[in-house]
Amino acid sequence: xxxxxxxxxxxxxxxxxxxxxxxxxxxxxxxxxxxxxxxxxxxxxxxxxxxxxxxxxxxxxxxxxxxxxxxxxxxxxxxxxxxxxxxxxxxxxxxxxxxxxxxxxxxxxxxxxxxxxxxxxxxxxxxxxxxxxxxxxxxxxxxxxxxxxxxxxxxxxxxxxxxxxxxxxxxxxxxxxxxxxxxxxxxxxxxxxxxxxxxxxxxxxxxxxxxxxxxxxxxxxxxxxxxxxxxxxxxxxxxxxxxxxxxxxxxxxxxxxxxxxxxxxxxxxxxxxxxxxxxxxxxxxxxxxxxxxxxxxxxxxxxxxxxxxxxxxxxxxxxxxxxxxxxxxxxxxxxxxxxxxxxxxxxxxxxxxxxxxxxxxxxxxxxxxxxxxxxxxxxxxxxxxxxxxxxxxxxxxxxxxxxxxxxxxxxxxxxxxxxxxxxxxxxxxxxxxxxxxxxxxxxxxxxxxxxxxxxxxxxxxxxxxxxxxxxxxxxxxxxxxxxxxxxxxxxxxxxxxxxxxxxxxxxxxxxxxxxxxxxxxxxxxxxxxxxxxxxxxxxxxxxxxxxxxxxxxxxxxxxxxxxxxxxxxxxxxxxxxxxxxxxxxxxxxxxxxxxxxxxxxxxxxxxxxxxxxxxxxxxxxxxxxxxxxxxxxxxxxxxxxxxxxxxxxxxxxxxxxxxxxxxxxxxxxxxxxxxxxxxxxxxxxxxxxxxxxxxxxxxxxxxxxx
Numbered sequence: 001x002x003x004x005x006x007x008x009x010x011x012x013x014x015x016x017x018x019x020x021x022x023x024x025x026x027x028x029x030x031x032x033x034x035x036x037x038x039x040x041x042x043x044x045x046x047x048x049x050x051x052x053x054x055x056x057x058x059x060x061x062x063x064x065x066x067x068x069x070x071x072x073x074x075x076x077x078x079x080x081x082x083x084x085x086x087x088x089x090x091x092x093x094x095x096x097x098x099x100x101x102x103x104x105x106x107x108x109x110x111x112x113x114x115x116x117x118x119x120x121x122x123x124x125x126x127x128x129x130x131x132x133x134x135x136x137x138x139x140x141x142x143x144x145x146x147x148x149x150x151x152x153x154x155x156x157x158x159x160x161x162x163x164x165x166x167x168x169x170x171x172x173x174x175x176x177x178x179x180x181x182x183x184x185x186x187x188x189x190x191x192x193x194x195x196x197x198x199x200x201x202x203x204x205x206x207x208x209x210x211x212x213x214x215x216x217x218x219x220x221x222x223x224x225x226x227x228x229x230x231x232x233x234x235x236x237x238x239x240x241x242x243x244x245x246x247x248x249x250x251x252x253x254x255x256x257x258x259x260x261x262x263x264x265x266x267x268x269x270x271x272x273x274x275x276x277x278x279x280x281x282x283x284x285x286x287x288x289x290x291x292x293x294x295x296x297x298x299x300x301x302x303x304x305x306x307x308x309x310x311x312x313x314x315x316x317x318x319x320x321x322x323x324x325x326x327x328x329x330x331x332x333x334x335x336x337x338x339x340x341x342x343x344x345x346x347x348x349x350x351x352x353x354x355x356x357x358x359x360x361x362x363x364x365x366x367x368x369x370x371x372x373x374x375x376x377x378x379x380x381x382x383x384x385x386x387x388x389x390x391x392x393x394x395x396x397x398x399x400x401x402x403x404x405x406x407x408x409x410x411x412x413x414x415x416x417x418x419x420x421x422x423x424x425x426x427x428x429x430x431x432x433x434x435x436x437x438x439x440x441x442x443x444x445x446x447x448x449x450x451x452x453x454x455x456x457x458x459x460x461x462x463x464x465x466x467x468x469x470x471x472x473x474x475x476x477x478x479x480x481x482x483x484x485x486x487x488x489x490x491x492x493x494x495x496x497x498x499x500x501x502x503x504x505x506x507x508x509x510x511x512x513x514x515x516x517x518x519x520x521x522x523x524x525x526x527x528x529x530x531x532x533x534x535x536x537x538x539x540x541x542x543x544x545x546x547x548x549x550x551x552x553x554x555x556x557x558x559x560x561x562x563x564x565x566x567x568x569x570x571x572x573x574x575x576x577x578x579x580x581x582x583x584x585x586x587x588x589x590x591x592x593x594x595x596x597x598x599x600x601x602x603x604x605x606x607x608x609x610x611x612x613x614x615x616x617x618x619x620x621x622x623x624x625x626x627x628x629x630x631x632x633x634x635x636x637x638x639x640x641x642x643x644x645x646x647x648x649x650x651x652x653x654x655x656x657x658x659x660x661x662x663x664x665x666x667x668x669x670x671x672x673x674x675x676x677x678x679x680x681x682x683x684x685x686x687x688x689x690x691x692x693x694x695x696x697x698x699x700x701x702x703x704x705x706x
Contacts, residue, residue, distance in 0.1 A: 123537075
């Protein structure tokens, strides 16, 4: 059977027709062999008993199929609520559960959004459990007096102040697919007025090996593969992601990968997504071009080939390079880097010109933005900073993604965070990097389609009269920020292969290395943020893992003490690792404390209640001085070590803190992307990187008994 015919038969509509036809055929056979069977039925549309039997059979077939579908959906809804498989993976109940899930889900392949309707809702954690758990989180970070005040505030929250708020959250969970998601997006992102580049967006770098040193060949191939991935998403043929290969995860974020833009407003931004747009926008030396990436061929809309895309890019570069590089439009993108309210007001002024309104709409509805930069990075640290910030004039920070390609062929992407966490983009980026194909570093000539006449790229026009001061202010602001960003990429001397041999979680082990490195530099325990995905729930995003514990504090303080034996140090380390591992399991199951407490805080605002006393304590107001995150490097069998991304990163959430993102690459490498602000002399990215490497060296020696 051909792939096309099998796919057609696998679709629900065709399957219903097949079952209905089978039922109809059965009815015809029965009518012929038992002519009296349908004689008593009232004639339908005055047809014969044989035809009447066929119609009844069709109805029975359709009802049978719908009943089967309903039973499958209901069964999966019930089965996916079970969480014991994470706590007792080898129990008999879990084995039976796995068997039932396999049978009900079937063999696949599954469409991208096939399991969206059966994902369980994010639970509202128990109030008492949250209060108790938060005391464990707060204890290592507070003085005895501060801890006593926090304990009393949490007692009031549990016994009195929080009860009506908890009921509000429960009622909200009954009415919505997720009680949190709308609040989360609005309050964490869209209402946040801080500039995007260093406060919200994140970036990704390309692979370990450079496959093409030609900028235009690299850009053309990346664009081509992005469009192929977009086609898989729009047709829903892309395979969904599964936790531990079996539990489906929420795919909602894929809806916003392409054609999405965050629009600034005075009080709260909003997002627009155009699923039908057919163009991309290219930025080159301050010039903006709209480029169609589809063309009609014999009446059929087809995607451009890599060779055709490269030729269009060549035209763009020649046009941009021949123009004056000192015009006002050359710094236009810097306006998207500002305080959101400032940019919103400036956008309103820009929209007064029809020319500007048309150009802005083209950018904001584009599939994506591509920046063809003119400066090449010399190492990973420089590449990371250039991808993240550029020179302030060549990144449209509001777009869901801006793909960056440098003259030496290196590449990366900066991504807007509101509707898309790193795990979503990372999957798309893996596809793009793993499907690149070149011949002698160039686009393969056999992919040319020179017989198709393409419309040339269209340069966007701007009316910037009277806008010079605003542009100069925006450019000055972003360039000061760029100078203040200190970003370093550091590779480890060993990876998860060795860590797994010690029978501990690689992520927990790396978190302890970060704790030790920070303590050695600052002689204090930082409030630490680590993100955990909650995409096993409908519309799930993230929960916070609180890695710091009494165990981790005791361990980091013991590491450089000679009066503590190696055996005691190992014991303390394993207890700290186990605590972090247990907390991570709770977090991915929606049983962390941060999102629940945020919900109670926002519930009080919605209800017009006075804020509970807890939200005025130091424990709640304390900022994360160490903000960390890990994104998976591998999603499919198409992953290759040579083309795997070398990591990603983001700006520090605390002006006097660190952001540390890390990616486990294969078995033998972990890349840490460390970012700080230079104006804070107490934090230095390079020193933190060296401290992390030393911590990992010492931890390995400790575990090996050296």
